[in-house]
């Protein structure tokens with residue numbers, strides 16, 4: 001399993017993370033020497049199990065939390081030395097809802113824009129609220145809204161100052177299907193308009209669907225950064241499943257080289273092969289089956305999903 005971090009030094013990186021480590025006050029090291037370039041205009045998905053360090057990494061990149069070592073440069077601005085400028089180009093949709101507000105939706109979102117020193121732009125705020133189906137709630141107080149509506153307000157706030165980089169921390173956690181679809185439509189629109197999107201997610205099918213590149217973080221280390229399609233091609237496995245005419249009790253010794261799995265009460269033989277190999281071994285397997293007189297009535301192949309790849313990456317015992 002190639003769990004080597006591929007450090008990609010893109011010429012047009014909008015975020016450059018170098019040698020980033022973070023140790024919390026209690027002594028726990030949550031991030032270990034992270035190097036990462038986020039390309040301008042991409043959707044980058046950060047995957048990792050609970051506690052891997054995703055939120056910590058996002059908060060340090062956004063300048064909300066300080067690193068113990070290393071630097072982050074966002075669109076040319078060092079997030080520590082040049083905090084205000086760096087912060088003004090970043091929008092963050094946090095995981096937690098802190099929105100027990102007596103303010104109205106309109107006031108809250110407009111105020112957020114003002115916090116970043118941007119001139120009022122009611123037409124722009126109106127557009128965001130309409131895009132997020134919040135327009136008819138614009139005069140409601142935040143505390144009167146449902147959880148899903150509050151989540152929409154968080155997104156509206158993050159977008160209010162027209163950030164170049166939008167961070168979404170677990171945007172789909174606890175939201176209904178409708179909001180999820182609205183959110184992904186909006187994310188695609190934003191990306192098409194030039195916004196760079198960085199998100200963390202547990203919904204791997206979403207990363208598979210949405211992301212241009214994927215980063216996998218485990219125990220504070222970035223173990224893989226790769227173009228989604230390349231990752232799936234490189235680490236993906238294909239499976240060939242044969243449904244047999246006659247069930248068998250065990251896999252014959254002569255078929256040992258293919259490490260076949262027998263399932264479905266001896267009716268199904270499965271062969272897993274590496275998609276990168278030049279010779280998949282399928283032709284030889286079919287010949288061997290013919291020679292042994294093993295007939296099959298059906299044959300189909302399938303590819304491993306990003307989820308399979310992710311699970312095998314984070315459980316790879318060889319990696320640290």
Ligand SMILES: Nc1ncnc2c1ncn2[C@@H]1O[C@H](COP(=O)(O)OP(=O)(O)OP(=O)(O)O)[C@@H](O)[C@H]1O
Nearest residue numbers: 024026028030048049050051052053054055056057
């Ligand atoms: N303020 C803190 N003080 C000490 N340790 C912390 C603090 N915040 C987070 N941690 C620890 O750092 C590690 C990384 O946490 P982080 O929230 O970044 O993980 P995550 O990948 O976002 O997890 P999840 O998917 O559960 O949100 C965890 O072990 C967590 O317990």
